[in-house]
Amino acid sequence: MDMNCRTAVWILLPVLLLLTASCGTTRHGRVLEQGEASWYGPGFHGRTTANGETYNQNELTAAHRTLPFNTVVRVINLDNGKSVNVRINDRGPYARGRIIDLSKEAARRIDMVDSGVAPVRLILVSSEQPIRTRGPGNIRQEEFTIQLASYHRRSDAESYARQISNSRVATGEVDGRTVYRVYYGRYRKPDDARRDLERLKRDGHEGYIRQVQN
Numbered sequence: 001m002d003m004n005c006r007t008a009v010w011i012l013l014p015v016l017l018l019l020t021a022s023c024g025t026t027r028h029g030r031v032l033e034q035g036e037a038s039w040y041g042p043g044f045h046g047r048t049t050a051n052g053e054t055y056n057q058n059e060l061t062a063a064h065r066t067l068p069f070n071t072v073v074r075v076i077n078l079d080n081g082k083s084v085n086v087r088i089n090d091r092g093p094y095a096r097g098r099i100i101d102l103s104k105e106a107a108r109r110i111d112m113v114d115s116g117v118a119p120v121r122l123i124l125v126s127s128e129q130p131i132r133t134r135g136p137g138n139i140r141q142e143e144f145t146i147q148l149a150s151y152h153r154r155s156d157a158e159s160y161a162r163q164i165s166n167s168r169v170a171t172g173e174v175d176g177r178t179v180y181r182v183y184y185g186r187y188r189k190p191d192d193a194r195r196d197l198e199r200l201k202r203d204g205h206e207g208y209i210r211q212v213q214n
Contacts, residue, residue, distance in 0.1 A: 028124050028125065028126060028127075029123065029124065030123070030124055031121060031122070031123055032067075032073065032122040032123065032124055032131070033099050033100075033121070033122045034078075034099075034119075034120070034121045034122070035097065035098070035099035035100075035119070035120065036097050036098050036099060036117050036118070036119055036120070037075060037077075037098065037099065037100045037101070037102055037107075037112065037117065037118050037119075037120040038093055038095065038098050038100075038101050038102070038116060038117050039101060039102040039103065039104055039106070039107035039112065039113065039116070040057075040063070040092075040093075040101050040102075040103070040104075041057040041103070041104035041107075042057065042104075044057070044208075045057045047208070048147075048150060048172075048174060048179075048181075049061075049063075049089045049090040050063070050069075050089070050090045050091040050210045050211055051069040051070075051089050051090065052172050052173055052174055053089050053174070054174060054175065055089075055090065055103075056103070057103050057104040057105065058103070058104070058105045059103055059105060060084060060085065060086050060087065060103060060105060060106050060109070061086055061087050061088070061089045061090065061103045061106070062075070062086040062087070062088055062089075062090070062100050062101060062102045062103060062106060063088070063089075063090035063091055063092035063093060063100065063101035064088045064090075064091070064092075064099070064100050064101075065091060065092065065093075065094075065211065067088045067127075067131065068088070068127060068128065068129040068131065069088055069089060070087060070088065070089070070127075070128050071087070071088045071124070071126070071127040071128070071129075071131070072085055072086070072087050072088075072124075072125040072126045072127070073085070073086060073088070073100075073122045073123060073124055073125055074122070074123040074124075074125050075100065075102065075106065075110060075120050075121075075122060076110075076120060076121045076122075076123065077110040077111065077112060077118050077119075077120055078118070078119040078120060078121060079112075079118055079119060080110070080111055082109065082110040082111055083110060084102075084106050084109040084110050085125055086102060086103070086106045091210055091211030092211070094190040094194070094209060098117070099120070099122065100120065100122060143186055143187065143188060143211070144186070144187045144188075144189075144190050144192075144193045144209055144210070144211055145183045145184065145185055145186055145187065145193070145209070145210060145211075146183065146184040146185055146193055146196060146197050146200065146207045146208070146209055146210075147181055147182070147183055147207055147208060147209075147210050148160070148164065148167065148182045148183065148184055148200070148205055148206070148207040149181070149182040149206075149207075150172075150174075150179050150180070150181045150182070151179065151180045151181075151182075152177065152178075152179060152180070153180065154169065154171075154180045156180070157169045157180035157181070157182050158180075160182050161182045164182075164184060164200075164205065166184060166185060167182055167183065167184045168182070168183050168184075169181070169182055169183075170183055184196065184200065184207070190209060193209045194209065197209060
């Protein structure tokens with residue numbers, strides 16, 4: 001191979017790699033999904049979201065089962081044409097048939113607070129990570145767990161965890177502060193997690209299901 005050919009290869013190689021990496025990645029402005037939206041509010045206000053933030057029902061955020069955290073999507077209410085941009089900071093919804101769970105404020109913006117659910121279309125606005133939409137190699141296996149408690153002192157978390165077999169303590173961060181969360185179980189199906197959560201509640205323990213961050 002002469003010098004000119006080698007030079008051409010080195011020039012084209014980055015371009016080819018870029019094209020390969022972008023294959024299967026959803027472009028901004030593309031429709032991601034269409035289905036049913038719900039919203040969640042007072043019962044979760046102040047709790048920790050799946051990405052470690054404090055949930056605020058008055059902010060424009062949402063829960064989605066697979067979109068990367070901090071992805072921004074436009075949610076269009078197909079009943080009335082109203083739309084709102086929301087940032088993904090939580091995981092869910094786990095009800096069958098739902099594709100996104102909006103904050104109360106986001107639901108108010110598209111006039112679906114009273115109805116509780118609405119048919120919507122999701123359009124990608126921005127994402128910090130590529131969003132791959134096809135190909136079996138791009139599908140991640142979801143995993144769920146039950147969060148039982150969160151403490152600012154490890155000793156408190158460990159003391160509580162000792163009361164419940166198969167629970168564990170994991171370190172996280174909320175608003176720049178270290179927290180120690182008590183988790184129970186790992187599940188491939190949210191229905192299995194719900195079954196164990198109901199049993200734990202009967203034993204006097206509170207908690208909620210969250211998706212393990214991929």
